[in-house]
Amino acid sequence: MEPAQDFKSFQERIQKSLVTTVKTVNRLAAEDLDFQRTVNRDVAEQLDEKSQRILDLSSRLLKSAASACGLKAPTFEDVDDIDLNWRGVVDVVDTVLEKADTALDEYTGLIKRKEPPTGDSAPEPKKLKPSAKVVRNANITKPQAHFEIPPDNFPTGPWKPILTKKPHATVPLEESLVTFKNGGGSVQYKHPYETEISKGNYPQHVFEESEPIPYQPVEKTKPTWVDTYEGVLDMLVHLKKAKEIAVDLEHHDFRTYNGLVCLMQVSTREQDWIVDTLQPWRHRLEILNEVFADPSIVKVFHGAYMDMIWLQRDLGLYVNGLFDTYFACELLGFPGRSLAYLLSTFVEFTADKQYQLADWRMRPIPDEMMYYARSDTHYLLYIYDNVRNRLLTSSDRSKPETDLITRALDKSREVSLYRHEHPEFNESTGEGSRGWYNYILKHGHMALNAEQFAVFRALWKWRDTAARRADESPNFILGSNNLGQIARVNPPDMKALHSLLPVSPPIAKSCLNEIWDQIRATKAEGGPSLLQFLTSQAPDSLKKNGVPQAVKASTSWPGIDGEVDVAIRDRSQLFGNMPISSRWEGSRVSSNRQDDYVPFPWQRFVEETSNGDALAESAPEATEEPAVTPAAPEVVDEPDQEFTLKRGKKRKAAPAEEDSSSSEESGSKDEDVGVAEDEAMQDVEGGVLDLREDQPKRSKNTKARKAEKRAREQEGEAESEQKSRKSERRALKEQRRQEKKDKEAEGGKQFAAVPFDYSQAASVMNASRSGGGAAVEKTKGKKGKVYDPYAKSVEEGVKGARKAPPIRGERSATFKK
Known part of the structure; x- marks a missing residue:
């Protein structure tokens, strides 16, 4: 252009x-x-x-x-x-x-233009190509076998912190190691730095907005691998000089019961360290508390709720002055709250999270995994500067609800007070970090009966014991899905159990006899089904007198040849009050038993409904003297008789000897009967005909109408019209009487059989409503020929079949010339 x-x-x-x-x-x-x-x-x-x-x-x-x-x-x-x-x-x-x-x-100008990158800005971080395969379960010797302090999988008391010194303490170590009872009633040790963390203050520079400090280019720096105690002391010297440090951990929990911290990454503004925490002297890393417990040094984590527990359990480290960037994402309303989202937003770095589940026990660590571990903390301080500035910009320090920076620090302080406890579970209730209660809540559709539930609990108990003994995770011993499948099948013998156990790992099959003995012992003890157990855990609102309403004692079912007594309830559990067939109403027997009362699934989440109360209130109270029930009369079923539905009600004919003096009175009765007939006809035509025997008579309505008519007659309304109707009805009645007398005189009967005269029958083609003779006479009187449908075929003779068309060639008419 x-x-x-x-x-x-x-x-x-x-x-x-x-x-x-x-x-x-x-x-x-x-x-x-x-x-x-x-x-x-x-x-x-x-x-x-x-x-x-x-x-x-x-x-x-x-x-x-x-x-x-x-x-x-x-x-x-x-x-x-x-x-x-x-x-x-x-x-x-x-x-x-x-x-x-x-x-x-x-x-x-609707949005701010993005400034192009300048020459002073840090170059884009280098991205290494991912390895072809991520090793998730390396076949190596267990490092915990060489620890100077081996893990204790069968503890006899509460977990005690492994601290020997307490730097930056306001309360001495001896006074900090005290016990208390938690919410479950078990005795536990308090957090050693509880007082220091709760009453500590963050440095002032945390509340001041400043320009983010760029991170060091990845190509110009190299992480320091620390696998000696001298290297830890050298790193500690550099960490004491920093105002902020970034920390992250890599954990493994598949080939150990409690779990292992395999790596600890620590970064400052200038340097990165990767500490090997699988060394036999790992417990001596508690010397880093000189920095981790120092409230003047800010420790930046992301999602530190499990890191706090792992540091206490394995390394004896406690964090005072924590800043968790996860809570900054939450308060700022970021669409993503993961570290990968922060890296892509502020650094434009794409983290390969497939290494998050890798086996970090491998030594030496591949370059790709080392680069991933370093990137988690290398850019974290730069991200901390950006999110902290945004929190300060969005905060109103005058109001607590709008002071975002203080809220983020308070939540971080709560996370740093987390404590480690021994993983345990209650065998009877399944509660605990290693219990089966959460599993059955997620898989409540299994509907295990008493024996199946006993097998499930026996397998779960054996698996936990075997995992502690071999220092393996329970899922490595036997997967939870495999455990649930075995419980559903409920193997009848040891051979069937052997076929259900997985091939790898071979630990379960090698302990076949031990598993079978555990199952038989649990079955012999007995116990509830899964439904009964879940109902026993129902809230108090679903219980009546301390007993769950949903499940009672198991109902004893009758034998195959016995008679089954079906109890019909007065109220439907699903549909409520609704009409029930009259066939059931007379013969059903009310039952006060509630053994067969099974709730619908949605009834557990509803408040205490009227169904359970009504059932409880309807039960008769127990008295000392039993009430005498009178014997019910025997009901005899009468056979059904044939009946004919007629239109309306017909009044019986009056006797012939009735004198003329009663004709006027009978005329009045006929009038009433006629009215009743008209009403009955209307009811039938309207589609309503009540056949019940206890139907009340309509005499009241008839008397009311008679009273109204007599009132109208007394008032002189429509006298001429009524007289004419009465005279017509009297004449019609006299005519009927005369016809009846004539028939009786001739000796004929009303229902005598008369032979059918086909000559007088109505024609099919020329049918008429006025009798057969009239139709014949009408047909004879017509001029013209009578229609005969077979006349034409008789006159012309029988014809042969139509000749078939000639067969044409295979060529279609398209090519016809």
């Missing part, structure tokens, strides 16, 4: 070309290109050529955009690759649009 040409004209020209191109493409897409390709070979070649050129241009444009965004663009060799790699195309386009939005926001 020429310098004199403005951007607006260039934009209009580009937009016009794009519109023209889109119109042309749409016009071509509307044509039947497949047909054109078939009939004309030149068109097919041109289409293939143009398609390949467009595909190459698109691929080059996509690669150019991807390189600008730091992405890898997919390669298109043919048209099918677009569908296969469409996700990659969308990623590149989205990234380009996001960068365009960011550029526009920076241009308009």
Whole structure:
């Protein structure tokens, strides 16, 4: 574009070309290109050529955009690759649009423009290529076998701190090593530095905002490997001169019962150290408390809640003056709170976290693992400067709830007061750091019965004992999933148990007899099922008189040939009050037993419902004298009889000897009956017909209507209309009586059988509602020929089948000339 040409004209020209191109493409897409390709070979070649050129241009444009965004663009060799790699195309386009939005926001001043890196800034850290395979379980000799103080897996009392000296103490060591009872009632030792940490103050420079100090380039510095006690003393001299130090640990817990601190990384602003903590003299590292317990030196960790316990247990180190960057991420509302997120945000360093679960007992340590261990602390002080400045900028020191820097320090102080305790568990309740209670809460769907639950508890107890004896982790002895599978199968003999044990490691199979003896002993003791155990742990709100409502004593089921008595409850546990079939209402027997009461899963999380109270209150109270129950009368089932539903109710005919004096009264009764018939007809037509025997009579309604009608007659309303209706009904009644007398005089009966006269029957084609004779007479009186559906076939004779069409050749009509 020429310098004199403005951007607006260039934009209009580009937009016009794009519109023209889109119109042309749409016009071509509307044509039947497949047909054109078939009939004309030149068109097919041109289409293939143009398609390949467009595909190459698109691929080059996509690669150019991807390189600008730091992405890898997919390669298109043919048209099918677009569908296969469409996700990659969308990623590149989205990234380009996001960068365009960011550029526009920076241009308009909506966000602050990022300053380009200067020459004084530290270069991008070097990233080593990851190793081909991360070793997670190295086959090496156990280092704990050479420790001067071996681990104690069968302790006889509470864990006692291994301190011999207490630097920077305000309370002497002898007065600090005192015991107390924790929340569970067990006796434990107090934190030796509890007073110093609780009442200590952080240095003033922590509360002052300052420019972040750049980290040293990785290429110009080299970590110092410390594997001698003299090296520890030399490192201690440099650490005492620092204002802040960064610390991190690498731990291993698969081939040991308690766990091992394998490495300790320590960094200052100028130098990095990696301390080998698997040396036999590792307990002598407590000399570092001269720095770790010094409140004037800030110790920076990230996620230090387990590091505090490991340092106490293995090295005898206690941290006073902790700053945990995890709580800074939490208070600042960062989207990520891991160390990897902080490294990528502030240092643009991508940590390879696959080494986090590597076996750090290996010696010598590979270069890739050494580089990973060093990076955890090498950049941590620079991250500390940035997050501390952000906390100070976002803090309002006048209010405690908005004083973020103080809140971060208070949470860090709480973490530094964590104490180590021996890993134990309660055999009866399964509680404890090594117990099975948390496992069954996560796998409550197993629904183990009493024997299966006994097998589960026996295996768990044997596994813990074997792990302590061999100084291995319980999962190395026998996996928890394998343990649960064996409990579900419930092997009947030793051979079946042997087939269920895993092949590797062979520790479990070598102790087959011991495991089987443990299982048989636990089965003989007996115990509850898993459901009964979980219900016994229910809160008090679900209990009645100290007994769980959900589970009672196991119900004794009847034999196969015995009679099963099914108790029907008055109230449904799931649907509440609802109508029940009348077939059950008469024969069911109320049961006061609650042995079969099993709760639904959601009832445990509901407050004390009315169901349990209602069931408890409905039970009869026990009295000294039992109540005498009268014998119930025997119910005789009457056989069902046939009946016919008629429309309404028909009044019986009055006797023929009834005199004329009673005709007026009977007419009044007929009127009432007619009204009742009309009402019954309406009920039937409306779809409601009540057949119950205890249905009340409708005499009250009839008398009410009679009273109303008599009132209207007395008032003189509609007298002429009523008289005319009465006279019509009297005439109709007299006519019926006369017809009945005539039939009786002739000697005929009302329901006498009369032979059917087919000559007088109505025609199928010309049926009529007015009897058969009338229909015949009507048909005879018509002029014209009677329709006979078989007349045509008789006159013309029998015809043969239609001639089949001639068979044509195999050639279709397309090639017909």
